[in-house]
Amino acid sequence: MDYLSAARASERGQVLLVTTFGIAVLFVALTLVLNASAFAQTMATTGSDDTRETLGFTAAATDGVAGSMAYANANRNESQAALRTELESSVADWSAAADDDAAMRGGRADVTLVDSTHETRIAQTVSSRDFRSGAASPDADWTVASDVVAVSDLRLNVSESALVESDLDGDAATLTGDGVYRVVVTDADGDTWRLFVYANQSAVVVRVEDATGTLHSPCKVTGPPGQLVRIDPVAGTIDGAGSCSALATFGDLDAPASVAFRAGDSVAGTYTMLVEHAPTGVDDGNFGLDASTGPTADGQIASATVRVTYVTASVEYVAETTVEGGA
DSSP states (O other), X not given: OOOSSHHHXXXXXXXXXXXXXXXXXXXXXXXXXXXXXXXXXXHHXXXXXXXXXXXXXXXXXXXXXXXXXXXXXXXOTTOHXXXXXXXXXXXXXXXXXXXXXXXXXXOEEXXXXXXXXXXXXXXXXXXXXXXXXXXXXXXSSEEEEEEEEEEEEEEEEEOGGGSOBOOTTOOHHHHHHTTOEEEEEEETTSOEEEEEEEEETTEEEEEEEOTTSOBOOOEEEOOOTTOOEEEETTTTEETTTEEOGGGGGGGGSOSSEEEEEESGGGOBEEEEEEEEEOTTSSOGGXXXXXXXXXXXXXXXXEEEEEEEEEEXXXXXXXXXXXXXXXX
């Protein structure tokens, strides 16, 4: 599977469907009752034909959901919970207003939020800090994100001097026993991919244990003293050493997956990753708002799937549609 790839992130495009209606919402809908005038105006231009009314309502609903996401991403991105609550509330308000308008025409209309995905940029920018969580009592072993659909732009920038020393060719049990820092990705089938990062005779060593349990040969680099060494699992490279073929197995797992850090106190430096996940996939308690004190999580709603229902005396239309968001 190539779901863990930068290419997937670029292909999805993050098309923001903000029409005139959606833009208006950004400025005037502080209460986020995404007024049903868009629906009513659509009805006026499409006449009384049931088919055209149904299509008009679906288009208006799509614009309304897009506007809801845009507003939430711009104004309520202080937490994953706030994003989700804002989206649920605004879609429900829009649906109620549209149903009132449809009732005057002898019909029924409903838009229900079925699911949503969130995209979160997780980052640590203080090079002297270790990779523990940003909780009030930081944890060395913690889950960075769960229910992950995709990971892209994962980069670790590590200081050799902060790494635990271990055997160049040690097995997984030895590396774990020595307290070596590792990134652990576990998919829905229970398959696990582990990235070990440690020091050996002034070199930064990278070892990968793939989903089959195979521990690959080490890749190592001796970086300039005092400088961070970049490890890029998505690109399969290590700064200063070029490609590391073992890193290519990063994309072999199936979604959804979880990404965890282990022995985060055995490494120091910076990191960044972009994850697409379920609404509860990132625990806000592991992150802070101040980048100078620990890791941060900057989230937004990536997409929303809604069920659109439109019923008249002669037509009953029910369908699900997914609206892409993002910025």
